[in-house]
Amino acid sequence: MLGFAPPTVYEASKCFFSYGRLSHLDPQQLPTAWEAKGKPWSSLLLDGFVDLTMPQDQCEAIQGKLVGKVLAPEFCRVTMTLLQILQGDFFTEYIKIGNIVMLSRGLTDLDNVFALTDGRLIMFLDKETYERAGLVGKPHGAKGNRGLRPRWVVEFDLRSPSMLHGRPGFDRLMYACKNTLTEPFTWLFCNVSDKSESRLCKYACMPLFST
Secondary structure, three states, X not given: OOOOOOOOOOOOOOOOOOOOOOOOOEOOEOOOOHHHHOOOOOOOOOOOOOOOXXXXXXXXXXXXXXXXXXXXXXXXXXXXXXXXXXXXXXXXXXXXXXXXXXXXXXXXXXXXXXXXXXXXXXXXXXHXXXXXXOOOOEEEOOOOOOOOOOEEEEEEEOOOOXXXXXXXXXXXXXXXXXXXXXXOEEEEEEEOOOHHHHOOHHHHOHHHEOO
């Protein structure tokens, strides 16, 4: 038997999978049982990946139909401060109303890294920055190991009704952006709210994007 370390609160999440085998399908007599029982695999939470096993001669044809219809997302590079993201038309149009994905450059276990997805702002901060910002967060990463500096993660739901100017929680975040989190960051930006708008996201914010 192999020895395994005891589980901790910092243990990576587990991965579950299901598998099955389909019987031969006759194109002239398609199954109809799903009409009464529901669509196939409707009871599974397919929030990840699905692997299909098929003959090699059919792989290219099926792959072209499945992948060919999916439009590749368009990404832009933008240089902004966190304060610029949380104010003005950018905050209203892209975060409150729209749906964007942004990720700042860096490593979450070494640098101060910021991520924005589905209106949720996630900040990975070192201990010094976390204490200076005065925000409420929780420890992140390995704890108690030598050579690793303590890290903290802070999260905000920017689509919450309380995330408005004049509210204590939002004003505390704005204060931290004005006094501590003032450094401009290079972000990876993608507008996922609308595919047609995704092609124009670079031009809508042209003054903000670096070349």
